[in-house]
Amino acid sequence: MSSEQQVEIRAVTEGEQLEWLRCSRRTFLYPKTVTAEHVEHRRPTWEGQRLTGAFDGDRVVGTYRSWEWSLPVPGGAGHSVLTDHISTVTVAPTHRRRGILTRMITADLSAARERGVPLAYLVAGEAPIYGRYGFGAAVAGQTLTVRVPASLAHVPTGTEGIRVELVDDADLRAEAPVLFAAVAAARPGAVLRTERFWDEALGLAPGPGDDATAARPALIARDASGAAVGVARYRAQESWQAMRHDTTLEVHDVFAATPAAQAALWQHLLSMDIVDRLRITERPLDDPLPELLADRRDALAGEGSDHLWARLLDVPAALEARGWLGPAGSCVLEVHDALGIAGGRWRLDVADGLATVTTTTADADVTCDVGALSAAYLGETSLVALAAAGRVRGDAAAVGRLSAQLAWQPTSWPTIGHF
Ligand SMILES: CC(C)(COP(=O)(O)OP(=O)(O)OC[C@H]1O[C@@H](n2cnc3c(N)ncnc32)[C@H](O)[C@@H]1OP(=O)(O)O)[C@@H](O)C(=O)NCCC(=O)NCCS
Structure with missing residues (x-):
């Protein structure tokens, strides 16, 4: 028997989940020790998902996770396809380049096709990995850095009627998920969010080692009727040098139901005191933000890259x-x-x-x-x-x-x- 065939690919039992998580985090060079508490924290996310392991004897030497979830596709809200989402793909450095990933992914893609799932989707850690399995770079993302203060030269009609409130992340729990689902449904390739995602993202389900006291500011935009029409979430990286501030606002989530609500959020963020720049991550390549600015070069595109890969x-x-x-x-x-x-x-x-x-x-x-x-x-x-x-x-x-x-x-x- 060849050495790679001695490695068994199979579903992970509950008792093997700790070793499975350890294998994946070690391979991704995660800097902390993985404990049973981490497994407990991840368990609600894994519910209904397929956790696959590559086993050399009783050692886990490869990990793979997949699950069915809806993906918005072109056509506007209401157009979506059931999609095999794939994550936690690792093969231990001791067992790499023996075909273990190939065995895990080909089995998963074939099984998904058998179940009638028309598409697979993943975030590629490195660009050369997944083309050989039929994936193509489908959705790009970029980080925009904007100097603050920056003024908007244009705003869409209705911007003046939007009111922006400053809240904490947790205050968004009732309204943000519904709003996001509506906004993302009209964006092909946007990753839809589970209830568990929101609990974790808004600090309501802290994991081991998470700082439960960290400030989690957010903005919520409301229209004249008081309905939530936009959300922005950010963290400040505050710094002072010789009595002068040098602060970056890491804007890690922005979505809005209308261009006016989006512009109102930018207006607020771009005029905040003691902020020197916004760093806005995971933005679509066609983000209208630079078009709103008086000087479009105030927004610098950087770290742009293929982001999500699709496979018919x-x-x-x-x-x-x-x-x-x-x-x-x-x-x-x-x-x-x-x-x-x-x-x-x-x-x-x-x-x-x-x-x-x-x-x-x-x-x-x-x-x-x-x-x-x-x-x-x-x-x-x-x-x-x-x-x-x-x-x-x-x-x-x-x-x-x-x-x-x-x-x-x-x-x-x-x-x-x-x-
Ligand atoms: C990427 C990874 C999962 C590959 O697993 P593996 O079991 O070594 O892959 P395989 O042996 O099945 O490789 C199949 C082919 O892909 C190629 N390949 C695999 N990883 C590659 C990479 N990072 N870059 C370029 N080619 C790669 C192999 O050379 C091999 O090519 P060949 O068929 O022409 O010989 C593993 O190296 C790993 O865990 N890396 C670190 C974590 C990571 O990047 N995970 C992916 C996150 S999306």
Whole structure:
């Protein structure tokens, strides 16, 4: 038996969860000791999720976690697909490069396809890992740093009617989850949030070692009727040098129901006293913030990167589930999948904002690997750009039309999120 076959891949029992968590945190170089308390804290999150381990004898040498969860796709609120979310992917440094990840991920993707799940989704720790398994970089994120004070040159109609209140994180528990769900539903690729996420994020379920006394300021924007229409959450990194402040506000969550509510939140944050800069994380690439500023160079984009990677498992189901903005038209699309999960040739008819996908033997107009189509599926990555990189083949007019059809213009800009 080869050494990699001696490693068994299987579901983790409750009694093995501590070693499983230890393996993942050690591999991610987590700087603290993992205890049974950490497992207890994670257990509500793991409820209903699949925890897989790679076992060398009774030692855990690999971890993998996946679960089904809805993902917003192009088409506006109401368009979503059940998606295999994947996280906690590690293989111990002692066992790397023996095919253990390949065994864990191919089994999971095939099983998800068997269950009828059309898409898989993950945050890639390193860009070269997941392309070989058919994933494509679908949703980018960026960090914006804005010098404060900065003035807004433009504000959308209605901004003056929004009132901004300063509260603590925990005060958001009733209103923020409902508001976020509505805002994120209209943002393809936004990571939806569970009740448990909110309890942890708002400090209501502190984990071992968490500082329960840390200040957790937040803003809530209300319209004239008093309804919550926007939220921002931040932490101050305060510093003083020779009696002068040098303070960064880490804005780690912003979402709003309307452009006016969003602008009102920025207006407040950009004019705060004793703040020198905002550092705003996980922003979509099309964030309108720089367009609001009197000097758009006050907002510096940095640390931009591919963020979330998608993987089509069922091409017809996924394409028919999303909405289509672009021109009506038809093409024959051939998709290759080295893992044998999602390949095929289909006729794609786009009309009236919907697609119909039917199997065909006609010659293909556009051919690509599943990773390229997966990258373009959520409407952000250009198929034309993928063709320019040699990842999509076909007549330029057919590729151009399909690219325009796949593209999407989001109308909400929540924090993209991660998991
Ligand atoms: C990334 C990781 C899970 C890979 O596990 P593994 O069991 O070593 O992967 P495999 O042996 O199945 O590798 C399969 C292929 O992917 C390649 N590969 C794996 N990790 C890679 C990486 N980080 N960069 C480039 N290529 C990588 C391997 O070289 C191998 O290529 P080959 O088939 O051409 O030989 C593991 O190295 C790890 O835990 N790293 C640290 C934590 C981490 O980054 N996790 C992922 C977070 S999203």
